[in-house]
Amino acid sequence: MSTPTGADGAALRGARAARGWSQSGAARALRALAEERGGPDASAASLKTQLSRWENGHARPEPEYRALLAELYGRSAEELGLASAPPGVPDGRERLRGALAAAAAVDDGVAAQWAAQLAAARSIDDELGAAGSAGVAAALVAQLTTTLRHTAAPTRRPALADVLSGAAALAGRHALDEDDHDAAWGHLDTAAAAAREAGSSVLVVAALVGRAEVLREIGDAPAAAALLDDPAWEAMWTSLPAGGCALLDAARAVALAAAGEEDAARLALARRPIDAARPEWVDIEWADVHHRHGQALLELGDPAAAARLGSALAAGPRSARTRAGVHADLARALAHDDPDGAAGHAREARALALRIGARRLTARLDRTGGRP
Structure with a gap:
């Protein structure tokens, strides 16, 4: 069982590897689970890109995806390194405000x-x-x-x-x-x-x-x-x-x-x-x-x-x-x-x-x- 590794994505990569899934396979499984649970709507191709970013530590999954990933891999959020945001990482409200402001600046x-x-x-x-x-x-x-x-x-x-x-x-x-x-x-x-x-x-x-x-x-x-x-x-x-x-x-x-x-x-x-x-x-x-x-x-x-x-x-x-x-x-x-x-x-x-x-x-x- 994996130990928490913070936000570097190693735990997510390990959990996927333990299932024997490629990123494409994991993305399809995550998409199917999201549909079953009434979760966020994203294509398998988009989720493959997101998985790559999460696993390489370039981004953190949103809260709804953290729950889905935990269910998908049969591990806790702590074991996947997703229990809480590391120091200095903005919370969801702050990230949304920033993203909305950036989009509004597009003229x-x-x-x-x-x-x-x-x-x-x-x-x-x-x-x-x-x-x-x-x-x-x-x-x-x-x-x-x-x-x-x-x-x-x-x-x-x-x-x-x-x-x-x-x-x-x-x-x-x-x-x-x-x-x-x-x-x-x-x-x-x-x-x-x-x-x-x-x-x-x-x-x-x-x-x-x-x-x-x-x-x-x-x-x-x-x-x-x-x-x-x-x-x-x-x-x-x-x-x-x-x-x-x-x-x-x-x-x-x-x-x-x-x-x-x-x-x-x-x-x-x-x-x-x-x-x-x-x-x-x-x-x-x-x-x-x-x-x-x-x-x-x-x-x-x-x-x-x-x-x-x-x-x-x-x-x-x-x-x-x-x-x-x-x-x-x-x-x-x-x-x-x-x-x-x-x-x-x-x-x-x-x-x-x-x-x-x-x-x-x-x-x-x-x-x-x-x-x-």
């Missing part, structure tokens, strides 16, 4: 600087992926989550939520690149919630499409299709630009095709001509709409898939991530009729994936020996 200038940081991170991400922008995205998500949580003025919240949604969606892409679907889901869930608070149908679509991709990749294509067809979102689509509708239809088609719903997938593809409108915002690449059409056709075994994927490349993908994905899918599409061409696309996909740190794609190529 339009600060919010604009955070938006500029996000724009810069996206630009770097286009070329370097997580290797160049993961730190900025993670820092923005952490800072904006804390700031938004402690922003009391309703009129100040939408602008902060707008930037948080974009930053969390970018962090979700990084997690998906790293093949961490649990973390990707958590970030994209944050992005969706922030987008709703920002009142942005465009950002809601971006987050939903990302979450649907996560569901499809873990083998639950029907859930992905259902998420994108949820009538709860219908009220927001009236303000959605035509390009956003095209992206939504394309994402639905991919999910439906993966779920074996061929007729519904083809209906989604035919609902709006591919070149009817171009996206009007930075979060979405027009080449990505073409790419998703090609993915749906590939899932359906349609010979037209290669031509549509070629159109995605011709559209000039802005990001290395999109280019890598298109090349990888072209390798699949051309494998039977043009093996040499397929091999060339596989090499391009691997080179780009290595550059941006996309383990998910390199693992997929490794499993097939570089073949589709």
Whole structure:
């Protein structure tokens, strides 16, 4: 049984290790216990970050989490080093006052600087992926989550939520690149919630499409299709630009095709001509709409898939991530009729994936020996 160790987090690390849990596993268990006890609402991805901070002595759990941690590990607060705040550590009231004051000090200038940081991170991400922008995205998500949580003025919240949604969606892409679907889901869930608070149908679509991709990749294509067809979102689509509708239809088609719903997938593809409108915002690449059409056709075994994927490349993908994905899918599409061409696309996909740190794609190529 562990002895009290103060606030350095060693006792918490030891208690987790004794259960044989990773931080992700402990975060999921803590989230489930919080739901069962009617405790605080936080995603497993957020709790994983918090656990890391608690275990490294960078922060102390709030009182409600101290009780949950004690129950989770079957140890007393004293044994976990959580019995009382060490000398010099502010109590809950003082911490809250400080956090509220810090959030209230965020003016339009600060919010604009955070938006500029996000724009810069996206630009770097286009070329370097997580290797160049993961730190900025993670820092923005952490800072904006804390700031938004402690922003009391309703009129100040939408602008902060707008930037948080974009930053969390970018962090979700990084997690998906790293093949961490649990973390990707958590970030994209944050992005969706922030987008709703920002009142942005465009950002809601971006987050939903990302979450649907996560569901499809873990083998639950029907859930992905259902998420994108949820009538709860219908009220927001009236303000959605035509390009956003095209992206939504394309994402639905991919999910439906993966779920074996061929007729519904083809209906989604035919609902709006591919070149009817171009996206009007930075979060979405027009080449990505073409790419998703090609993915749906590939899932359906349609010979037209290669031509549509070629159109995605011709559209000039802005990001290395999109280019890598298109090349990888072209390798699949051309494998039977043009093996040499397929091999060339596989090499391009691997080179780009290595550059941006996309383990998910390199693992997929490794499993097939570089073949589709």
